[in-house]
Amino acid sequence: MAKHNISFKLNGQQVNALVESRELLVHVIREQCGQTGTHIGCETSHCGVCTVDLNGESVKSCTVLAVQADGSEVMTVEGLAQNGVLHAVQEAFMQEHGLQCGFCTPGMLIRAYRFLQENPNPTEEEIRWGLSGNLCRCTGYQNIIKAVKVAAEKMQSV
Amino acid sequence: MATTAEDLAREDKLQGLGCSRKRKEDPRFIQGKGTYVDDVKLPGMLFADMVRSPYAHARIKSINKDKALALPGVHAVLTAADLKPLNLHWMPTLAGDVQAVLADEKVHLQYQEVAVVIADDRYIAADAVELVEVEYEPLPVLVDPHKALDDDAPILREDIKDKDNAGQGPRKHPNHIFSWEVGEQEATSRAFDEAEVVVKEEIYYPRVHPSPLETCGCVASFDKVKGSLMVYITSQAPHIVRTVVSMLSGLPESKVRIISPDIGGGFGNKVGIYPGYVTAIVASIVLGRPVKWVEDRMEHLSTTAWARDYYMTGELAADKNGRIKGLRVNVLADHGAFNSHAQPTKWPAGFFSICTGSYDIPVAYVKVDGVYTNKAPGGVAYRCSFRVTEAVYVIERMMDVLAQKLGIDRMELRMRNFVKPEQFPYHTALGWELDSGDYHTALTKVLKAVDYEGLIKEQAEKRSKGELMGIGVTTFTEVVGAGPSRNCDILGVGMFDSAEIRVHPTGSVIARMGTISQGQGHQTTYAQIIASELGIPSDEIQIEEGDTDTAPYGLGTYGSRSTPVGGAATAMAARKIHDKARKIAAHLLEASENDLEWDIDRFKVKGVPGAEKTMKEIAWAAYNRPPEGLEPGLEAVNYYDPPNFTYPFGAYLCVVDIDKYTGEVKVRRFYALDDCGTRINPMIIEGQIHGGLNEGFAVAMGQELPFDAEGNILGNTFMDYFIPTTMETPHWETDYTVTPSPHHPLGAKGVAESPHVGSIPCFTSAVVNAFAHKGVTHMNMPHTSFRVWQKIHELSLDKRE
Numbered sequence: 001m002a003k004h005n006i007s008f009k010l011n012g013q014q015v016n017a018l019v020e021s022r023e024l025l026v027h028v029i030r031e032q033c034g035q036t037g038t039h040i041g042c043e044t045s046h047c048g049v050c051t052v053d054l055n056g057e058s059v060k061s062c063t064v065l066a067v068q069a070d071g072s073e074v075m076t077v078e079g080l081a082q083n084g085v086l087h088a089v090q091e092a093f094m095q096e097h098g099l100q101c102g103f104c105t106p107g108m109l110i111r112a113y114r115f116l117q118e119n120p121n122p123t124e125e126e127i128r129w130g131l132s133g134n135l136c137r138c139t140g141y142q143n144i145i146k147a148v149k150v151a152a153e154k155m156q157s158v
Numbered sequence: 159m160a161t162t163a164e165d166l167a168r169e170d171k172l173q174g175l176g177c178s179r180k181r182k183e184d185p186r187f188i189q190g191k192g193t194y195v196d197d198v199k200l201p202g203m204l205f206a207d208m209v210r211s212p213y214a215h216a217r218i219k220s221i222n223k224d225k226a227l228a229l230p231g232v233h234a235v236l237t238a239a240d241l242k243p244l245n246l247h248w249m250p251t252l253a254g255d256v257q258a259v260l261a262d263e264k265v266h267l268q269y270q271e272v273a274v275v276i277a278d279d280r281y282i283a284a285d286a287v288e289l290v291e292v293e294y295e296p297l298p299v300l301v302d303p304h305k306a307l308d309d310d311a312p313i314l315r316e317d318i319k320d321k322d323n324a325g326q327g328p329r330k331h332p333n334h335i336f337s338w339e340v341g342e343q344e345a346t347s348r349a350f351d352e353a354e355v356v357v358k359e360e361i362y363y364p365r366v367h368p369s370p371l372e373t374c375g376c377v378a379s380f381d382k383v384k385g386s387l388m389v390y391i392t393s394q395a396p397h398i399v400r401t402v403v404s405m406l407s408g409l410p411e412s413k414v415r416i417i418s419p420d421i422g423g424g425f426g427n428k429v430g431i432y433p434g435y436v437t438a439i440v441a442s443i444v445l446g447r448p449v450k451w452v453e454d455r456m457e458h459l460s461t462t463a464w465a466r467d468y469y470m471t472g473e474l475a476a477d478k479n480g481r482i483k484g485l486r487v488n489v490l491a492d493h494g495a496f497n498s499h500a501q502p503t504k505w506p507a508g509f510f511s512i513c514t515g516s517y518d519i520p521v522a523y524v525k526v527d528g529v530y531t532n533k534a535p536g537g538v539a540y541r542c543s544f545r546v547t548e549a550v551y552v553i554e555r556m557m558d559v560l561a562q563k564l565g566i567d568r569m570e571l572r573m574r575n576f577v578k579p580e581q582f583p584y585h586t587a588l589g590w591e592l593d594s595g596d597y598h599t600a601l602t603k604v605l606k607a608v609d610y611e612g613l614i615k616e617q618a619e620k621r622s623k624g625e626l627m628g629i630g631v632t633t634f635t636e637v638v639g640a641g642p643s644r645n646c647d648i649l650g651v652g653m654f655d656s657a658e659i660r661v662h663p664t665g666s667v668i669a670r671m672g673t674i675s676q677g678q679g680h681q682t683t684y685a686q687i688i689a690s691e692l693g694i695p696s697d698e699i700q701i702e703e704g705d706t707d708t709a710p711y712g713l714g715t716y717g718s719r720s721t722p723v724g725g726a727a728t729a730m731a732a733r734k735i736h737d738k739a740r741k742i743a744a745h746l747l748e749a750s751e752n753d754l755e756w757d758i759d760r761f762k763v764k765g766v767p768g769a770e771k772t773m774k775e776i777a778w779a780a781y782n783r784p785p786e787g788l789e790p791g792l793e794a795v796n797y798y799d800p801p802n803f804t805y806p807f808g809a810y811l812c813v814v815d816i817d818k819y820t821g822e823v824k825v826r827r828f829y830a831l832d833d834c835g836t837r838i839n840p841m842i843i844e845g846q847i848h849g850g851l852n853e854g855f856a857v858a859m860g861q862e863l864p865f866d867a868e869g870n871i872l873g874n875t876f877m878d879y880f881i882p883t884t885m886e887t888p889h890w891e892t893d894y895t896v897t898p899s900p901h902h903p904l905g906a907k908g909v910a911e912s913p914h915v916g917s918i919p920c921f922t923s924a925v926v927n928a929f930a931h932k933g934v935t936h937m938n939m940p941h942t943s944f945r946v947w948q949k950i951h952e953l954s955l956d957k958r959e
């Protein structure tokens with residue numbers, strides 16, 4: 001199986017990896033780079049627990065080939081906090097009880113992070129639409145939606 | 159009782175019972191620092207992957223592993239023939255049956271495990287799976303459980319075909335598993351013969367899957383030198399896993415360490431033992447290296463524990479005023495190819511006999527027959543306590559049907575039949591002792607909150623305009639907290655639970671429980687219980703669960719048993735410490751124990767201001783100068799065997815609008831009032847209720863695992879299997895009353911499952927009610943747009959003027 005040297009920025013750090021053509025980005029992030037915050041729930045683009053930020057867009061890393069990330073900038077949940085300070089979406093999820101088992105949480109957070117860049121002042125309907133690619137089995141979504149709203153307000157006020 | 163501002167501040171600092179304390183689990187999860195099974199990486203770890211059957215029923219003629227073994231990076235390919243010498247090709251199920259670990263001569267369901275491949279990484283393992291050549295001879299397939307007991311039905315379980323008992327009592331056909339009956343058959347028949355009104359309804363509860371977002375998996379690591387085994391596993395019951403692994407492997411239980419790390423949701427799916435776990439363990443023992451097995455979503459939906467699949471015939475007998483005289487329910491239960499539902503041993507239909515619900519029903523009779531079919535084994539408690547969901551569904555549906563027949567308002571009919579507050583403890587016709595309840599108050603509160611009268615008026619107006627609006631109701635009673643060990647055990651182990659609490663010299667605490675959180679927030683709430691009992695701030699109390707080397711033995715977390723059983727054990731262990739602390743305080747204060755009073759976080763000598771010792775001071779003394787005759791140290795263990803179950807209840811109301819051209823059901827309003835007794839952390843309770851309601855919504859509106867005539871499963875991806883997104887999920891309104899349990903040390907009853915159990919019939923009630931004026935009495939789930947549209951169309955309600 002052909003192997004490729006790829007290099008990309010993961011949460012601000014340059015990483016190099018030797019990958020097979022067929023290797024999925026999520027596996028490289030989790031297994032080669034050791035950043036296991038990004039999860040796997042379906043491998044078919046349905047659940048969103050593998051969501052990462054790729055060059056400023058939310059993607060489901062279970063259906064992105066690692067080679068596609070060559071030369072790109074990838075951000076995962078591990079990259080949200082800066083210098084030990086939590087991001088507003090992280091704070092808000094904790095504050096509003098937006099998580100239970102925590103399995104969907106990294107994908108939710110990284111999606112919420114990008115969504116609030118795209119739409120800094122969303123309505124509830126817009127939040128629902130914006131997060132509709134991320135499943136959660138535990139929370140019934142209500143507190144997640146509330147958390148995104150609260151994060152938006154917090155980010156607006158600074 | 160705190161009175162002064164200073165007292166209040168002291169009490170607040172504890173963050174004890176009743177406080178919406180923020181969760182202690184969250185910091186690691188929001189930073190991607192949780193440790194789930196798939197995050198575990200051990201040196202030299204190999205990967206396991208399964209060869210699975212494409213057929214639902216077939217004989218295995220040959221298996222050729224040569225090509226797979228020749229692939230570089232493949233370490234082993236194991237089949238039933240390899241496991242046979244170890245006697246591990248079959249394993250016991252929690253229900254007294256056996257299940258093939260790897261298919262032994264034949265396969266009984268599609269996707270059944272046929273061989274396991276062990277390789278350097280998951281890619282090579284997947285390649286090797288493709289290279290294993292299996293030759294099958296297809297056999298006739300049994301899909302419809304109604305045909306299971308026919309004379310000419312294909313016999314599925316050849317391994318037990320001559321046995322007249324498959325672990326749960328006598329059976330009457332090779333495809334029969336058990337007959338279970340409870341209640342008084344003759345007296346019930348009499349009640350029906352004499353009744354003024356009788357109603358009967360055929361109700362199917364479809365096969366659904368709990369589908370937590372994390373699939374099942376494990377990492378098994380056998381240390382050849384020490385002869386010890388460590389397994390990280392997605393289990394809701396790690397201690398039971400340890401016992402079973404020890405029994406299967408012959409390793410002493412003390413050399414088996416099971417760790418349930420963070421678990422990405424369970425909902426009843428992660429109670430049983432799966433072939434993947436067993437094969438990973440065997441492979442690790444054989445190869446002497448750590449082996450990881452993590453299934454994918456399709457494997458998860460196809461083969462791991464599903465729930466329900468009950469064909470229920472419900473009957474109610476009543477007088478003209480709607481007073482119920484009798485209940486009869488007959489059930490045909492499809493258990494799949496192996497009986498591996500996870501019920502307490504003596505309960506082949508779980509707690510289904512709670513189906514008299516919240517009502518004062520003089521006599522009842524229930525019969526359940528379980529049969530084998532060529533489908534995945536299961537029948538677990540999907541966010542419920544052992545078949546309670548089915549029980550609540552049948553009685554709540556029948557209440558609606560009876561109301562409709564009598565022309566009595568559904569709320570009124572319930573009010574007339576509720577067990578009255580003064581009747582508690584109430585003994586049901588089928589043998590339960592309902593501990594406490596106030597059903598009238600709960601329903602009255604809900605009707606007022608939603609302006610029921612107004613809704614009825616609005617509905618009448620809408621109906622006159624040809625629009626479809628439905629109002630749904632349920633007033634359910636759950637039974638949770640399994641359970642008293644005199645009648646509840648799993649594999650002979652009583653269903654108690656445990657807590658061990660240690661107070662360190664400086665007054666901080668570590669406590670370990672036999673339960674295991676899968677999102678319920680135990681680290682947060684157990685600490686609150688201890689905080690209130692011992693007067694030590696929650697933040698100084700560390701909670702640990704899930705490691706069998708350190709935690710006391712417990713039966714785990716499912717059936718809403720953590721608070722009723724584990725929570726009780728925690729309170730009782732804390733009270734032991736409290737008692738000892740009182741002795742130490744008396745010694746330190748040179749007073750008699752009787753002269754002491756407890757005040758939030760300290761003992762005071764009654765009537766002597768300033769003569770007091772805080773729990774922290776007492777802790778130091780416990781390690782430093784305990785009174786003569788008292789052991790040093792301050793710790794306690796409690797194994798709590800509950801005297802009874804707890805019976806949370808609730809009243810739910812749902813309003814739907816249905817598009818008569820598309821069949822789309824819009825949930826306009828959902829109002830859920832829950833009574834779970836004493837409330838430990840209202841924020842967490844509300845979160846659990848939201849989640850349970852959403853899972854109920856999923857079941858009612860879209861989930862099912864259908865099969866075609868060949869036994870091919872048709873719903874095993876997230877493309878086909880409905881998981882509501884933010885877009886479909888309604889807005890939830892929650893409310894509560896508090897009726898403490900009289901026998902639980904804290905008065906708490908458990909909550910996480912009520913919203914699932916209670917909401918499902920409520921959605922059906924609403925959908926059916928939209929058609930009630932057309933004479934419709936029941937519609938089977940799932941209420942998808944297409945199915946609802948079919949009803950609309952059948953009734954010609956979609957005619958355009």
Ligand code: FES
Pocket residue numbers: 039040041042043044045046047048049050051060061062063
């Ligand atoms: S794992 Fe990528 S969407 Fe589910």
Ligand code: FES
Pocket residue numbers: 098099100101102103104105135136137138139371422423677
């Ligand atoms: S918190 Fe468990 S899946 Fe969302």
